[in-house]
Amino acid sequence: MRFLGRDNDAIIIYYLSPYPVYLKSILTICLKRFEERSIAINEYHAVQANQWEYLATLFKKDITNYVERDKYLLANRSLHLKFKFMVSNDIKVDRTNVPEAQLSNDFENLLNNGLFSDVTIKSAEGNEYKVHKAVLASRSVVLKAHFEHNTTECYTNVVESPLESEVLREVLKFIYSDKAPRVDEFPEKLLAAADFYQLSRLKSLCEEALHKKLTVENAIEILQLADLYSAKTLKQLTLEFIKDGHAELITKTEGWAKVKSVDLIKVIYEYVMAND
Template sequence: MELLVPTVSDIVFKYSWSIQNYKKTVAKNSLIDSSSFDLNVNGIHSSWNLSIRFWKGPEGKRITNPVVLCLNMLNCSVEEVEQAKIRFQFAVYNANINHWEYCHVSRTILELKSTSDIISLGYRDLSIVDRHIKKTGEVMVMVKIQIIQCESERHSLSQDMAKLLKHPRAADTKLICAGMSNEEIPVHASVIAARSDVLADMIVPVVMENNGEMNYRYVLELPELSRDITEELLRYIYSDHVDNLDTLVSQLLSAAERYRLQGLKELCERNLIETLTPENVASLLLIADEFSCDALKRASLAYCEENAMSINKSFAWKIMEQVNPELFNEVCEAGMGSSRSSNIDDSELT
């Protein structure tokens, strides 16, 4: 176990698991568990392990590739029950280029309490192929874990503002979203206007109406946004937090750019940078260019340079070459190899 970021509040741990004679181990064992490892941070004492489990095919036969890599908390000891955010990321070692291949970052919220019950925090399908197997037959997998305690956030401005969104008795604005559904959310004009000058200009006065429940002085129409996206956008506007960034990041990035919410845009960029893989780097470069995400673009170009040998010329590269040749040439110059062609037939674009 290795301490990566020695900060006071957010400490990231790294645990690497070496699986010897991987092919034979997987073939002979239906349950594979790593040794346990301990995390002790800010009064939280816990033990963890990694495990490999297997899916079954339609005929009930065990599938050995991909495997299911699981993160488990074996036990926990705390003085008082408290809520915490758990952030983790799996990786598998590429033995051909001596580089870790990272999976997407996962997040969950867990009520931490003293227990000896095993809790599975999450899993990821993981394909183990020849490039991951060393000449000795060994395979290396790894997990990064971050426990973020929520106690310090209680009674903070962001927490109290989030409560204001949940209890909108003083709301003076009717936000209408979700297209033809015309779903309504009560909000506060002063909060919205303070966070976005674009949204401020979209708030218009209405004739005072009394439906027996709520009086509105203003209306804000966002028909292009779904209810889910609108709720996450409001959560950020009121509290600087987003709960479902992993699943809604592309839509939220678009909204952040449209309504000039720079802080939300930076959150989205950081999230996308964490998900860079050989398969999606071309798509993320196109997103970075479309929304002027400088940090994401720099990270993606650096990723291309560092991982040139493992990046395949996918359909997204052909799209880039056709619709954004300047970006394509910039990537090639960053070290994507001597070939300046995506090597995909133009007919595939149809």
């Protein structure tokens, strides 16, 4: 710490940190035994390394009050100050004046207006979308493979997709913006699409959406989806749901009556019986 001034009209107090920190400081003056008063409180803020930071100014007229003689001085004529610093290594920067990131919106606009597109992708119904090879290839190894080596797509610049228009549009929106606003509307179809194009984050979003919809009535259908598309997290959560007191009720549902996979029934049985 650094004190500027001693015999003059003010004492200016600075402090310095050898590391960048996120810090709150409190300066307290001790009046008498067990009697204190906080005279400066600086809320959490970013402190740079090795730069003097202002804490407070103590004026002589406040320390020595001529009405209440030596208001802040102790019996031995000393000034007793207490400093408290609460430090975090998680430096937070005030970004109130910084505009929000527009990258995802800008890329989504690129999809919407088709500007500088160099390839067309068609839905199962034949609807066309003007897209960009570089974007598709950077997001999906499956789509990237369409443009490598001597593939038909390299010459025609047309990609045939097995997805319906509604699903394909949502997949493209995710590829361009990393957002899937309609994932809760048809997570089953999007899960299949995410698995087909190997979009792991979209797949996780679909698993989360399906888990939120999990009930006794649809548990078997969701488990079959999870098994079919290798959605490991969803499969684990669904098995836990079945085991957690729902197994008997689920065996009475229509979904259970339609199960044809012996292997799936075996998986359920082994999971429910494990550790019982």
